[in-house]
Amino acid sequence: MSIVAGAGFVVAGLVAWRSRSGRLGFLLAAEGVLWTLYQVPLPVPPEVAAVTVGAWPALLAHLVMAFPGGRLGSRTSRAVVALGYACVVVMGLRHLAGPGACAVIRDVGTAVLVFVGVSVIVLQARRLRGSSVARRRLLTPVLVAAVVATALFVVWKPVAVAGGSAPVLALAVQVAFAAVGLAFLWSLVRRRMDRGGVAGLVVRLSGEPHPATLQTALAETLHDPTLRVGYWVPESEGYLDVGGRPVLPEPGQVVTEVDRDGPLAVLAHDPALLDNPELIQAACAAASLALENERLTAELRVRLRQLADSRAQVVRAAEAERRRLERDLHDGVQQRLLAIPLTLSLAEAALTSGPERVRPLIGEARETAFAALDEVRALAQGIHPPILTERGLVGAVQELAAVAPVPVAISSDVAGELPVEVETTAYYVVAEALANLAKHAAADRASVSISRAGGRLSVAVSDNGRGGADPERGSGLRGLAGRVETNGGSLRVRSLPGQGTRIEAMLPCA
Amino acid sequence: MRVVIAEDNTLLREGVARLLGEAGFEVVATVEDASALLEEVAARRPDVAVVDIRLPPTRTDEGLRAAQEIRRAHPSTGVLVLSQYVRVSYTVELLGGGARGLGYLLKDRVSDLAEFAAAVRQVGRGGSAFDPIVVDQLVGRRAHEGDSLHTLTDRERAVLALMAEGRTNQAIAERLVIAERTVEKHCTSIFAKLGLPARADDHRRVLAVLRYLNA
Numbered sequence: 001m002s003i004v005a006g007a008g009f010v011v012a013g014l015v016a017w018r019s020r021s022g023r024l025g026f027l028l029a030a031e032g033v034l035w036t037l038y039q040v041p042l043p044v045p046p047e048v049a050a051v052t053v054g055a056w057p058a059l060l061a062h063l064v065m066a067f068p069g070g071r072l073g074s075r076t077s078r079a080v081v082a083l084g085y086a087c088v089v090v091m092g093l094r095h096l097a098g099p100g101a102c103a104v105i106r107d108v109g110t111a112v113l114v115f116v117g118v119s120v121i122v123l124q125a126r127r128l129r130g131s132s133v134a135r136r137r138l139l140t141p142v143l144v145a146a147v148v149a150t151a152l153f154v155v156w157k158p159v160a161v162a163g164g165s166a167p168v169l170a171l172a173v174q175v176a177f178a179a180v181g182l183a184f185l186w187s188l189v190r191r192r193m194d195r196g197g198v199a200g201l202v203v204r205l206s207g208e209p210h211p212a213t214l215q216t217a218l219a220e221t222l223h224d225p226t227l228r229v230g231y232w233v234p235e236s237e238g239y240l241d242v243g244g245r246p247v248l249p250e251p252g253q254v255v256t257e258v259d260r261d262g263p264l265a266v267l268a269h270d271p272a273l274l275d276n277p278e279l280i281q282a283a284c285a286a287a288s289l290a291l292e293n294e295r296l297t298a299e300l301r302v303r304l305r306q307l308a309d310s311r312a313q314v315v316r317a318a319e320a321e322r323r324r325l326e327r328d329l330h331d332g333v334q335q336r337l338l339a340i341p342l343t344l345s346l347a348e349a350a351l352t353s354g355p356e357r358v359r360p361l362i363g364e365a366r367e368t369a370f371a372a373l374d375e376v377r378a379l380a381q382g383i384h385p386p387i388l389t390e391r392g393l394v395g396a397v398q399e400l401a402a403v404a405p406v407p408v409a410i411s412s413d414v415a416g417e418l419p420v421e422v423e424t425t426a427y428y429v430v431a432e433a434l435a436n437l438a439k440h441a442a443a444d445r446a447s448v449s450i451s452r453a454g455g456r457l458s459v460a461v462s463d464n465g466r467g468g469a470d471p472e473r474g475s476g477l478r479g480l481a482g483r484v485e486t487n488g489g490s491l492r493v494r495s496l497p498g499q500g501t502r503i504e505a506m507l508p509c510a
Numbered sequence: 511m512r513v514v515i516a517e518d519n520t521l522l523r524e525g526v527a528r529l530l531g532e533a534g535f536e537v538v539a540t541v542e543d544a545s546a547l548l549e550e551v552a553a554r555r556p557d558v559a560v561v562d563i564r565l566p567p568t569r570t571d572e573g574l575r576a577a578q579e580i581r582r583a584h585p586s587t588g589v590l591v592l593s594q595y596v597r598v599s600y601t602v603e604l605l606g607g608g609a610r611g612l613g614y615l616l617k618d619r620v621s622d623l624a625e626f627a628a629a630v631r632q633v634g635r636g637g638s639a640f641d642p643i644v645v646d647q648l649v650g651r652r653a654h655e656g657d658s659l660h661t662l663t664d665r666e667r668a669v670l671a672l673m674a675e676g677r678t679n680q681a682i683a684e685r686l687v688i689a690e691r692t693v694e695k696h697c698t699s700i701f702a703k704l705g706l707p708a709r710a711d712d713h714r715r716v717l718a719v720l721r722y723l724n725a
Binding site: 366370387 | 594651
């Protein structure tokens, strides 16, 4: 029985060592050897035997506390383990002291030993209760066996030290000890088997490529139900889930980035998985193709959502614009137009009552009519730039250039008719860019280039000014980006301090 | 002085015809579109064609293109273009054929009978008439520090603007209530400061000034 138990530890140690958990492997093998030697009479003085092979219970406590990493984490655990070793040494050497002192040391040492045992039980029970699902899966067999074994030991040891005989209890300790060894072995073997599960992942992913399944498959393969997958989306410069929401580690989670010629995906998962880095690496490698596919899908989803957002934004903006137009018409033009016949009636009346007042009244009516005209012009410009109707995009851009405060070089290569909405959007890109330039850029040259190729219209406005334009801050550029996106295009702003500004819109126009 | 009017809006067409008739012009034809305009100009050889930029059928810039055609085919006919909006680029395009017998006015100006009649007469005589707003825009875009326009005095800048509108020295003197000799002195100073060659005839002077402003 005891040989089997010792061998179990030694084999577990070898498995751990093979799995590159060398420190844990050493502790396991040492425990196996100590335990086995403890069972046979050794040709050494009893004191030497007591402080060497007799140290197996302290080493077991050390082993359990240090599982699975091989290191003692907290200060408490280090203190408990140190107390255990100290207790073994003092108890083993107690006969070297006088008989009176020996009895005192024995009683106190036994009490300390019980205390150490109880501490181990309490600490491990707490550790198990506070663990995540993934970690509990790893810890449970070892810790449950260890807690039972320690409990039995704590009951048996004082009896043994007192010289009593409890053969049933002694056997139970032996069985429990063997169970701890087997539990270690089981945990380590299962860790290796998990890596084998990656093969299953490959088969599974080649069968049913669906985003939810990928996350589930990874969660199951890695045995972490809290695992979430985020895909790299260049536009957002971040990792988003299949719903387009950013994936950030939750409290108590860590992230592992998966790269494949650049960022690909991120896994937010339980830190317990880091105990088995090969497993994560193998799973990520196996899933990388599926992840790449999903990343593209996620990117597409983000695009669609952006499109929907900008549509909604444009609908809102259009509604607001209509309301503004109605108000402008009501407050401005209508009131002025009403005032004109009123003033003319006054002039008519003045013809008989006071002819000298007629001239100023007619002048007033004319001024009011001009004011109404100005307002209607401004409104028309806001609804649709009249020059686009008259001249098309290139002519309209020439007019913008003609009134720009700096010389603007125009190059255009636009054959055929452009869709009205593309033309209008392109016009506003140039208008807004040149307006920004006049306000902020401090440039002395600018250029506009418009070209159509491959079913896309490219409109770029560059200057040699001070740069530093921030599309996130300027509402003009943000509104422009929204307008461009609504047309299925994209707006890029490159504006490094001191290096000028380049605003480029790409608009689809089949 | 004989005038053809091209304007698609009936009210405005008849209004302009009546105003010009009262001001002593002979309105020989009123037309609604560009092709009729070209026919009438070819047939009647008027002194001035008053042309709206937007004409049927597309109502884009047909008036402008007809104006350029008239200037090319019938140099003796002056062209006064009327526009609802100020367009610097149109002015620049029209100036490509020189400033002789050329005008570009906002439609608003029609209501000031005396000014409008003066502009038509100016264009009919081979002079120029440009809208103050067009000139304002051209001057405004040169408003930054360091431009040679800043070396001009306020009075000189006012004279420059009136020159750009196409006014004669006499008209400038009347407008600014100063002697014609003084206007001439301002002109010499302006041309020297801007590095422009002095021009004897008014329409070449306008062209030089507008080209300078548009540079």
